[in-house]
Amino acid sequence: MxxxxxxxxxxxxxxxxxxxxxxxxGTPFYLYSYKTLTDHFLKIQKAFAKLDxxxxxxxxxxxxxxxxxxxxxxxxxxxIVSIGELGKALLAGADxxxxxxxxxxxxxxxxxxxxxxxxxxxxxxxxxxxxxxNRIAVKMDRKVQAALxxxxxxxxxxxxxxxxxxLKKKFGIDLGTSRQIFKAYKKYSHVKINGLxxxxxxxxxxxxxxxxxxxxxITFIDELSAEGIKIEYLDIGGGLGIIYKNEIPQTxxxxxxxxxxxLEKTGLKIIMEPGRFIVGNAGIFVTKxxxxxxxxxxxxxxxxxxxxxxxxxxxxxxxxxxxxxAQNKGARQKFDxxxxxxxxxxxxxxxxxxxxxxxxxxxxxxxxxxxxxxxxSNYNMRPRVGEIMVKGDKFKxxxxxxxxxxxxxxxxxxxx
Ligand code: LLP
Numbered sequence: 001m002x003x004x005x006x007x008x009x010x011x012x013x014x015x016x017x018x019x020x021x022x023x024x025x026g027t028p029f030y031l032y033s034y035k036t037l038t039d040h041f042l043k044i045q046k047a048f049a050k051l052d053x054x055x056x057x058x059x060x061x062x063x064x065x066x067x068x069x070x071x072x073x074x075x076x077x078x079x080i081v082s083i084g085e086l087g088k089a090l091l092a093g094a095d096x097x098x099x100x101x102x103x104x105x106x107x108x109x110x111x112x113x114x115x116x117x118x119x120x121x122x123x124x125x126x127x128x129x130x131x132x133x134n135r136i137a138v139k140m141d142r143k144v145q146a147a148l149x150x151x152x153x154x155x156x157x158x159x160x161x162x163x164x165x166x167l168k169k170k171f172g173i174d175l176g177t178s179r180q181i182f183k184a185y186k187k188y189s190h191v192k193i194n195g196l197x198x199x200x201x202x203x204x205x206x207x208x209x210x211x212x213x214x215x216x217x218i219t220f221i222d223e224l225s226a227e228g229i230k231i232e233y234l235d236i237g238g239g240l241g242i243i244y245k246n247e248i249p250q251t252x253x254x255x256x257x258x259x260x261x262x263l264e265k266t267g268l269k270i271i272m273e274p275g276r277f278i279v280g281n282a283g284i285f286v287t288k289x290x291x292x293x294x295x296x297x298x299x300x301x302x303x304x305x306x307x308x309x310x311x312x313x314x315x316x317x318x319x320x321x322x323x324x325x326a327q328n329k330g331a332r333q334k335f336d337x338x339x340x341x342x343x344x345x346x347x348x349x350x351x352x353x354x355x356x357x358x359x360x361x362x363x364x365x366x367x368x369x370x371x372x373x374x375x376x377s378n379y380n381m382r383p384r385v386g387e388i389m390v391k392g393d394k395f396k397x398x399x400x401x402x403x404x405x406x407x408x409x410x411x412x413x414x415x416x
Contacts, residue, residue, distance in 0.1 A: 301357055
């Protein structure tokens, strides 16, 4: 569900015509609907109301200050993975007591800044990391709270690169090592290990893997409690799948109905870390056709956006629906939709059925709100595009397109 709809043959975002934004700001750009963004957050909040969880938006999925602030204003916490994300979350007004910090490679500088800030929990991904957090906390004379990120080793049907809950992956701590850590609990004088965390992967459409992982971790919590170790927080991670093509993902309510009965019994404070579910369908990527060419074997639509702007098709072979911003009901033919970059991997779609399109037509690459802008780069010396948000019948530029000066920042010709 989203607020990008065709009315009278034109694509609108809420109350604004997408083509009118393109006329004003130029292409390409990312476009977000405030309503879709916040509605998705509210859907999770409503479905899980019974547990009153801390919903920490995974800002790695979309780090725009306005996106974060829109959610923080509704009560969201933030799931961060770096010092940069922490700084930005604070700028957006996030409450440190609703910030959780995962990452397999936290640096000393990052740990110290997070301690200084007073975040809610470190989601710890290894024993040496726990030792490091304790060492730094001792040095700073501060007590901190931590959750062990358990790697539950459950199968999760998703792309190989976004699967994180198996022991073949670098994430989290296996149950055996976790047991050892709790046995040696006292050696961590300045870290209170009072939480457990799981995150088994991303774009998982079925509820089964989540339930399996949650059950596994609750069994472990029961085991710990029998030994007198008290856990207060359970962070069930993110990973909820969305519709890109013809997926039938579980809804927030269906997810809640499956897991609330299990979680409720534990009496633990629940934390969630959704990213894609909130922002994925709240954003599109708008790009303009530069040329159409036919080499006898294939037809290509060459657009002004490229893999540097949206890398998901290249990286994960991800499907994104592509529509003409001005509806075109002509007979459809197969096209490869490609960018200007000097790589064959620079594509948005292969053999995609599109009507007869022409130079200067606008295309919208749908469901691009999550892992779109944040994964963009300056490859081929291309400036990062602008980001626009619509709220009702207004739109605002929430991040300027980069300039040549931005591209050159910090670079200098040295003399030898
Ligand atoms: N929590 C942790 C610890 C994570 O690592 C992630 C995502 C999330 C929460 C949020 O997951 P979500 O609800 O968005 O599925 N670039 C890939 C996705 C990478 C996900 C990384 N971790 C893509 O474009 O599909």
